[in-house]
Amino acid sequence: AQRVTQPEKLLSVFKGAPVELKCNYSYSGSPELFWYVQYSRQRLQLLLRHISRESIKGFTADLNKGETSFHLKKPFAQEEDSAMYYCALEVGGAQKLVFGQGTRLTINP
Amino acid sequence: DTGVSQDPRHKITKRGQNVTFRCDPISEHNRLYWYRQTLGQGPEFLTYFQNEAQLEKSRLLSDRFSAERPKGSFSTLEIQRTEQGDSAMYLCASSLAGRAENEQFFGPGTRLTVL
Numbered sequence: 293a294q295r296v297t298q299p300e301k302l303l304s305v306f307k308g309a310p311v312e313l314k315c316n317y318s319y320s321g322s323p324e325l326f327w328y329v330q331y332s333r334q335r336l337q338l339l340l341r342h343i344s345r346e347s348i349k350g351f352t353a354d355l356n357k358g359e360t361s362f363h364l365k366k367p368f369a370q371e372e373d374s375a376m377y378y379c380a381l382e383v384g385g386a387q388k389l390v391f392g393q394g395t396r397l398t399i400n401p
Numbered sequence: 402d403t404g405v406s407q408d409p410r411h412k413i414t415k416r417g418q419n420v421t422f423r424c425d426p427i428s429e430h431n432r433l434y435w436y437r438q439t440l441g442q443g444p445e446f447l448t449y450f451q452n453e454a455q456l457e458k459s460r461l462l463s464d465r466f467s468a469e470r471p472k473g474s475f476s477t478l479e480i481q482r483t484e485q486g487d488s489a490m491y492l493c494a495s496s497l498a499g500r501a502e503n504e505q506f507f508g509p510g511t512r513l514t515v516l
Contacts, residue, residue, distance in 0.1 A: 301441070335404075336444070336492070336507040378443050386457045387496070387503050388434060391443030 294319045294383045298392035305369050306400050313364040313395045315353075315379030324382035325362040326389070327353055331375045339364075339377070349373070369399045403427065405508035407493050413514045414483055421479045422511045426495030433476050434505060435468055436492040437461065444492055450476060451498060483515045 295318040305311055317323055327339040340348045342355040342362060353364045362379060376396050380389040406425045414420050426433050431452050436444035447466070448458045452473040462468075465483075470476040480487055490512050494505040 296443075298443075335509045338504050341504075380443075382503070384457070386449045387432075387498075388446040388449055388457065389436075389444070389505060390446070393441065394443050 294381055294390050296379050296381050296390050296392035298377075298379055298395050300395050301393065302396050302398070304398045304400060307371055308368050311364075311366045311369045311373065311397065311399075313377050313379075313397065315362045315364065315392060317360050317362065317379075317381050319360075319381055319383065321383070323355065323357070323360075323362075324387075325353075325355055326380045326382065327351070327362075327364050328378045328380055328391075329375050330378070336378070371399045371401060373397060374399045405493055405495050405506050407491075407508040407511050409511055410509060411512050411514075413516065415516050416483060416485060418483055419479065419481045420483060420513065421477055422491055422513075424476045424478070424493030424495075424508060426475070426493070427506055428474075430495035430497050430506070431473065432496045432498050433470055434494040434496075435476070435478055436494065438490040438492060438510070439488075447478075480513075483513075485515045488513055488515045 297316045325342045329339040330336045351366045378394045379392040408423045433450045435447040438444045447462050448468050450470040453470050465481045468478045490510045492510045493508040496505045
Protein backbone atom coordinates (compact mmCIF):
# COMPACT_ATOMS: atom_id res chain seq x y z
CA ALA A 293 0.00 0.00 0.00
CA GLN A 294 1.11 3.53 -0.63
CA ARG A 295 1.99 5.59 2.39
CA VAL A 296 3.80 8.81 3.26
CA THR A 297 5.31 9.31 6.69
CA GLN A 298 6.45 12.58 8.18
CA PRO A 299 7.85 11.62 11.56
CA GLU A 300 7.94 15.12 13.04
CA LYS A 301 4.64 16.86 13.71
CA LEU A 302 6.44 19.92 15.06
CA LEU A 303 9.84 21.36 14.23
CA SER A 304 11.27 24.52 15.66
CA VAL A 305 14.56 26.12 14.60
CA PHE A 306 16.21 29.50 14.93
CA LYS A 307 16.45 31.96 12.08
CA GLY A 308 19.59 31.33 10.07
CA ALA A 309 19.88 27.70 11.14
CA PRO A 310 19.59 24.81 8.68
CA VAL A 311 16.24 23.09 8.30
CA GLU A 312 15.44 19.51 7.33
CA LEU A 313 11.90 18.18 7.19
CA LYS A 314 11.81 14.42 6.87
CA CYS A 315 9.59 12.44 4.54
CA ASN A 316 9.58 8.71 3.86
CA TYR A 317 7.32 6.90 1.45
CA SER A 318 6.14 3.43 0.62
CA TYR A 319 5.10 2.73 -2.96
CA SER A 320 5.59 -0.17 -5.33
CA GLY A 321 5.55 1.97 -8.46
CA SER A 322 7.82 4.72 -9.71
CA PRO A 323 7.39 7.54 -7.19
CA GLU A 324 6.43 11.09 -8.04
CA LEU A 325 6.90 13.20 -4.94
CA PHE A 326 5.92 16.71 -3.97
CA TRP A 327 6.18 19.12 -1.10
CA TYR A 328 3.14 21.29 -0.45
CA VAL A 329 3.11 24.22 1.97
CA GLN A 330 0.34 26.02 3.79
CA TYR A 331 1.14 29.42 5.24
CA SER A 332 -1.07 30.89 7.93
CA ARG A 333 -4.56 31.67 6.61
CA GLN A 334 -3.61 30.66 3.07
CA ARG A 335 -4.52 27.68 0.95
CA LEU A 336 -2.37 24.65 0.32
CA GLN A 337 0.11 25.31 -2.48
CA LEU A 338 2.84 23.43 -4.26
CA LEU A 339 6.35 24.20 -3.05
CA LEU A 340 8.36 21.86 -5.22
CA ARG A 341 8.27 18.54 -7.07
CA HIS A 342 11.12 16.09 -7.34
CA ILE A 343 10.91 15.73 -11.08
CA SER A 344 11.80 19.38 -11.57
CA ARG A 345 14.92 19.18 -9.44
CA GLU A 346 14.45 22.85 -8.68
CA SER A 347 15.07 25.08 -5.70
CA ILE A 348 12.13 27.15 -4.54
CA LYS A 349 12.52 29.82 -1.84
CA GLY A 350 15.88 28.27 -1.03
CA PHE A 351 14.36 24.81 -0.41
CA THR A 352 15.56 21.66 -2.13
CA ALA A 353 14.53 18.03 -1.89
CA ASP A 354 16.29 14.99 -3.25
CA LEU A 355 14.59 11.71 -3.95
CA ASN A 356 16.53 8.81 -2.44
CA LYS A 357 14.96 5.62 -3.77
CA GLY A 358 17.28 3.42 -1.72
CA GLU A 359 16.10 4.99 1.52
CA THR A 360 12.62 5.77 0.13
CA SER A 361 13.00 9.32 1.35
CA PHE A 362 12.32 12.81 0.04
CA HIS A 363 13.56 15.14 2.75
CA LEU A 364 13.11 18.90 2.38
CA LYS A 365 16.12 21.05 3.20
CA LYS A 366 17.08 24.67 3.46
CA PRO A 367 20.52 25.84 4.58
CA PHE A 368 19.42 29.06 6.30
CA ALA A 369 15.91 29.31 7.68
CA GLN A 370 13.96 32.56 7.48
CA GLU A 371 11.03 33.66 9.62
CA GLU A 372 8.71 33.62 6.61
CA ASP A 373 9.34 29.88 6.27
CA SER A 374 7.10 29.25 9.27
CA ALA A 375 4.24 27.15 7.91
CA MET A 376 2.72 23.70 7.67
CA TYR A 377 4.58 21.44 5.25
CA TYR A 378 3.12 18.32 3.65
CA CYS A 379 4.97 15.68 1.70
CA ALA A 380 2.82 14.02 -0.97
CA LEU A 381 3.10 11.01 -3.25
CA GLU A 382 1.30 10.90 -6.58
CA VAL A 383 -0.25 7.51 -7.29
CA GLY A 384 -2.21 5.77 -9.99
CA GLY A 385 -3.66 6.86 -13.26
CA ALA A 386 -5.78 9.42 -11.44
CA GLN A 387 -2.60 11.09 -10.25
CA LYS A 388 -4.22 11.51 -6.87
CA LEU A 389 -2.05 12.60 -3.99
CA VAL A 390 -1.33 10.66 -0.82
CA PHE A 391 -0.25 13.09 1.88
CA GLY A 392 1.79 12.73 5.02
CA GLN A 393 0.48 14.04 8.32
CA GLY A 394 2.39 17.27 7.92
CA THR A 395 5.11 19.06 9.88
CA ARG A 396 4.53 22.44 11.45
CA LEU A 397 7.74 24.41 11.06
CA THR A 398 8.32 27.36 13.34
CA ILE A 399 11.27 29.68 12.78
CA ASN A 400 12.23 31.54 15.91
CA PRO A 401 13.80 35.01 15.63
CA ASP B 402 -9.21 35.76 -8.26
CA THR B 403 -8.94 33.04 -10.90
CA GLY B 404 -8.03 30.25 -8.52
CA VAL B 405 -10.15 27.37 -7.23
CA SER B 406 -13.10 28.59 -5.21
CA GLN B 407 -15.28 26.72 -2.73
CA ASP B 408 -18.62 27.58 -1.20
CA PRO B 409 -19.52 27.80 1.61
CA ARG B 410 -16.32 28.38 3.54
CA HIS B 411 -17.92 27.21 6.78
CA LYS B 412 -20.93 25.03 7.47
CA ILE B 413 -22.39 24.08 10.84
CA THR B 414 -25.12 21.49 10.78
CA LYS B 415 -26.92 19.14 13.11
CA ARG B 416 -26.39 15.41 12.98
CA GLY B 417 -28.71 13.80 10.48
CA GLN B 418 -29.00 16.79 8.17
CA ASN B 419 -27.85 16.82 4.56
CA VAL B 420 -25.20 19.27 3.35
CA THR B 421 -23.90 20.19 -0.09
CA PHE B 422 -20.63 21.87 -0.97
CA ARG B 423 -19.63 23.45 -4.24
CA CYS B 424 -16.25 23.71 -5.94
CA ASP B 425 -15.41 25.87 -8.95
CA PRO B 426 -12.11 24.80 -10.49
CA ILE B 427 -9.73 26.87 -12.57
CA SER B 428 -11.63 27.29 -15.82
CA GLU B 429 -9.43 25.33 -18.22
CA HIS B 430 -8.74 22.48 -15.79
CA ASN B 431 -10.35 19.18 -16.73
CA ARG B 432 -9.45 17.26 -13.57
CA LEU B 433 -11.13 17.91 -10.24
CA TYR B 434 -10.34 16.24 -6.93
CA TRP B 435 -12.02 16.16 -3.54
CA TYR B 436 -10.01 15.59 -0.38
CA ARG B 437 -10.95 15.51 3.29
CA GLN B 438 -8.70 16.74 6.06
CA THR B 439 -9.28 16.09 9.74
CA LEU B 440 -7.45 17.81 12.57
CA GLY B 441 -3.79 16.93 12.72
CA GLN B 442 -3.84 14.92 9.52
CA GLY B 443 -2.90 15.54 5.94
CA PRO B 444 -5.56 15.65 3.24
CA GLU B 445 -7.06 12.28 2.24
CA PHE B 446 -8.28 11.57 -1.27
CA LEU B 447 -12.03 11.11 -1.67
CA THR B 448 -12.82 11.16 -5.37
CA TYR B 449 -11.80 12.57 -8.72
CA PHE B 450 -13.35 13.64 -12.00
CA GLN B 451 -11.96 13.98 -15.46
CA ASN B 452 -14.36 16.30 -17.22
CA GLU B 453 -17.81 15.10 -16.11
CA ALA B 454 -16.81 11.49 -15.48
CA GLN B 455 -16.19 10.34 -11.92
CA LEU B 456 -13.29 7.98 -12.44
CA GLU B 457 -12.25 6.98 -8.95
CA LYS B 458 -13.74 6.90 -5.48
CA SER B 459 -11.95 6.16 -2.23
CA ARG B 460 -13.24 3.54 0.17
CA LEU B 461 -13.47 6.46 2.58
CA LEU B 462 -16.42 7.67 0.55
CA SER B 463 -19.38 5.90 2.14
CA ASP B 464 -22.74 5.64 0.40
CA ARG B 465 -23.84 8.77 2.28
CA PHE B 466 -21.42 10.76 0.13
CA SER B 467 -22.08 11.62 -3.48
CA ALA B 468 -20.24 13.89 -5.85
CA GLU B 469 -21.16 15.24 -9.25
CA ARG B 470 -19.63 17.35 -11.95
CA PRO B 471 -22.55 17.61 -14.36
CA LYS B 472 -21.07 19.76 -17.10
CA GLY B 473 -17.43 19.16 -16.49
CA SER B 474 -17.06 22.52 -14.80
CA PHE B 475 -18.12 23.01 -11.17
CA SER B 476 -18.58 20.07 -8.81
CA THR B 477 -20.79 19.40 -5.81
CA LEU B 478 -20.18 17.10 -2.88
CA GLU B 479 -23.24 16.07 -0.90
CA ILE B 480 -23.23 14.34 2.45
CA GLN B 481 -26.51 12.81 3.52
CA ARG B 482 -27.48 12.08 7.13
CA THR B 483 -24.38 13.74 8.49
CA GLU B 484 -22.55 12.23 11.44
CA GLN B 485 -20.19 13.85 13.91
CA GLY B 486 -17.33 11.94 12.30
CA ASP B 487 -17.94 13.86 9.09
CA SER B 488 -16.63 17.02 10.75
CA ALA B 489 -13.58 17.99 8.73
CA MET B 490 -12.18 20.38 6.17
CA TYR B 491 -13.26 19.42 2.65
CA LEU B 492 -10.75 20.50 0.02
CA CYS B 493 -11.18 20.71 -3.70
CA ALA B 494 -8.30 20.79 -6.17
CA SER B 495 -8.06 21.01 -9.92
CA SER B 496 -5.41 20.26 -12.52
CA LEU B 497 -4.91 20.01 -16.25
CA ALA B 498 -4.48 16.43 -17.43
CA GLY B 499 -1.76 15.79 -19.91
CA ARG B 500 0.71 18.21 -18.47
CA ALA B 501 3.83 16.55 -17.18
CA GLU B 502 3.84 18.77 -14.14
CA ASN B 503 0.22 17.99 -13.14
CA GLU B 504 0.22 20.54 -10.38
CA GLN B 505 -2.94 20.39 -8.32
CA PHE B 506 -4.27 23.79 -7.31
CA PHE B 507 -6.24 23.77 -4.09
CA GLY B 508 -9.21 25.77 -3.00
CA PRO B 509 -9.57 27.35 0.44
CA GLY B 510 -11.72 24.48 1.70
CA THR B 511 -15.11 24.14 3.35
CA ARG B 512 -14.98 23.52 7.07
CA LEU B 513 -17.86 21.31 8.18
CA THR B 514 -18.89 21.04 11.81
CA VAL B 515 -21.54 18.47 12.70
CA LEU B 516 -23.12 19.03 16.10
